[in-house]
Amino acid sequence: MTPPETLDEALRRAAAAPTLVVACDYDGTLAPFVDDPTSAVPAPGAADALARLADLPRTTVALLSGRNRAALCEVSGAGAPVVLVGSHGSEWEGGFDSPLDDDEVALLERVRSELEDIVSRTPGAHVETKPTAAVLHVRPVPDPAARDRAQSEAMAGPAALDGVFVTEGKNVVEIAVREASKGAAIEKMVEQTGAEVALFIGDDVTDERGFTRLRPQDVGIKVGEGETAAAHRVADIPAVVELLDTLADLRS
Structure with a gap:
């Protein structure tokens, strides 16, 4: 061999x-x-x-x-x-390749809004808005339990919506309305x-x-x-x- x-x-x-x-x-x-x-x-x-x-x-x-x-x-x-x-x-x-259509724009806004709701309860977390995605960042959150809870809420909530594409990484959840x-x-x-x-x-x-x-x-x-x-x-x-x-x- x-x-x-x-x-x-x-x-x-x-x-x-x-x-x-x-x-x-x-x-x-x-x-x-x-x-x-x-x-x-x-x-x-x-x-x-x-x-x-x-x-x-x-x-x-x-x-x-x-x-x-x-x-x-x-x-x-x-x-x-x-x-x-x-x-x-x-x-x-x-x-x-092409701009977002009306449905994608509405879906992205819903994702962003739901992530912002999670951030409002998680000191240190923030949402990054990209052209086709919204991203939850929890690395700066000082409490490990709060980090895990925020990431879990994102995966169970906006990341579970129909029509989204999810990339979960280290202390980050990216939810896109276009696959990449x-x-x-x-x-x-x-x-x-x-x-x-x-x-x-x-x-x-x-x-x-x-x-x-x-x-x-x-x-x-x-x-x-x-x-x-x-x-x-x-x-x-x-x-x-x-x-x-x-x-x-x-x-x-």
Whole structure:
């Protein structure tokens, strides 16, 4: 039986691909989690590593985040040639495929209102409004029991409405009225570029939708602990930066 491919072997194979897509989650992968999402700047060396890769021929580098695209651009400081994809893969540079219809607008407003009701009873929680979703954030809530209760109420209430698409992550529940996934976004980039290999790095349960859509020749890398569909794992954000630097060195 052939032994599983090591991470070093996978990186060397990806580096040798004629055309390569490198997609990274942002929070928890390139930037540490903080209570104030607007202050989650990239870890030391992360931006430089991405820029090095993005400047290489036939290499597409993307930040693929649950944040809305404008917030991702502002907090990461990244821009062309790095591709910024927001709202779990549904928001690209050109915006969305089509505006929300009246039913979607009404549903989104109901979701937002019900989440705001939960927030009113949960000090520290807040609701983020995106173009196609509303998001409950409970990370800043000081009481762990209150955090769990708010997240459970969101899952039992607005997240259970007909016509919504739910992404539950670490201390966050995103409820969208348009379906999106990081896996579909990676597939779109692969199709557009003709990449022989895609490499995707992520840390959260929301990134599993990306890992499960990778092809056999692609490379999935999980950051930190927890069950995963990714074939490889690194310990933390500094290890991600080191990995990206190594990939840039190998591909240069």
